[in-house]
Amino acid sequence: MKKWLLLLSALLCLPALAAPLPVAASFSILGDLVQNVGGERIQLVTLVGPEQDAHIFQPTPADVQKLGGTRLFFINGLGFEGWQKRLQQASNYRGKVITVTQGISPLAMKDEQHGHSLDPHAWQDPVRVQQMVKNIAEALSTADPAGAADYQARAASYSKKIDQLMAWAQQEVASVPPGKRVVLTSHDAFAYLGQRFGIRLISPQGVSTESEASAKDVARLIRQMKKEGIRALFMENISNPKLIEQIARETGTQPGAKLYSDALSRDAATGNYLGMYRHNIGALVAGMKENK
Ligand SMILES: [Zn+2]
Structure with a gap:
């Protein structure tokens, strides 16, 4: 009987003992979304931190190393991270790049002088962020199938908070x-x-x-x-x-x-x-x- 109990408790502890999935996010806002969906199952590094400007970010050798050890690299896309390809090359990146704005309808920029024609700041619309949260949960579930139910549950609960935010903001x-x-x-x-x-x-x-x-x-x-x-x-x-x-x-x-x-x-x-x-x-x- 005791043996069974030990075995059972060992089995229950397994998910907690598994090493967290190493992932990277390009900038702080996206990092927060990824962390909310990933919870304790992921180990997150964020490249462009709080109060920093991703438009003019210059990756350092430390950033190259940080990215190199991860299995997923979450980016906004829509031309926001102009430095992303160079950084991937420098770190000889073997992980998967996930563009979280996949499937949202982007806005065009007002002026076309800058070479790219889409407005990257999609996170400023909570409704579009709902799609990003879905994309994040899907990517994490694919990379770590044992955690799929956990990621979906966390994404659903975070998504509810975004609904509440939307309702409040509309009233305001x-x-x-x-x-x-x-x-x-x-x-x-x-x-x-x-x-x-x-x-x-x-x-x-x-x-x-x-x-x-x-x-x-x-x-x-x-x-x-x-x-x-x-x-x-x-x-x-x-x-x-x-x-x-x-x-x-x-x-x-x-x-x-x-x-x-x-x-x-x-x-x-x-x-x-x-x-x-x-x-x-x-x-x-x-x-x-x-x-x-
Ligand atoms: Zn900007």
């Missing part, structure tokens, strides 16, 4: 009169959010933080803000604040709370996707209510 935005739903941000990272919630977005910088706004564009924006009475103006955690500060000075406005566009924060409250999104919606709504 609905409290702003439609005519006031316009916002100025430093780089064009919120088109998906704007489309989902019916918010008009303007920005002096293009879709990538690599581009620079021309003096003419900035002057035009300042005229537009004055004419339309736009007072909702925001800086982002990854962008240089100078331009927004200049526009704020020249239009006599006060920038709202910092928005998280392409990276999580290091603070606990905005250090995860759900918290980051709540913060952004709260800040945007407060800002839009100041519009005339």
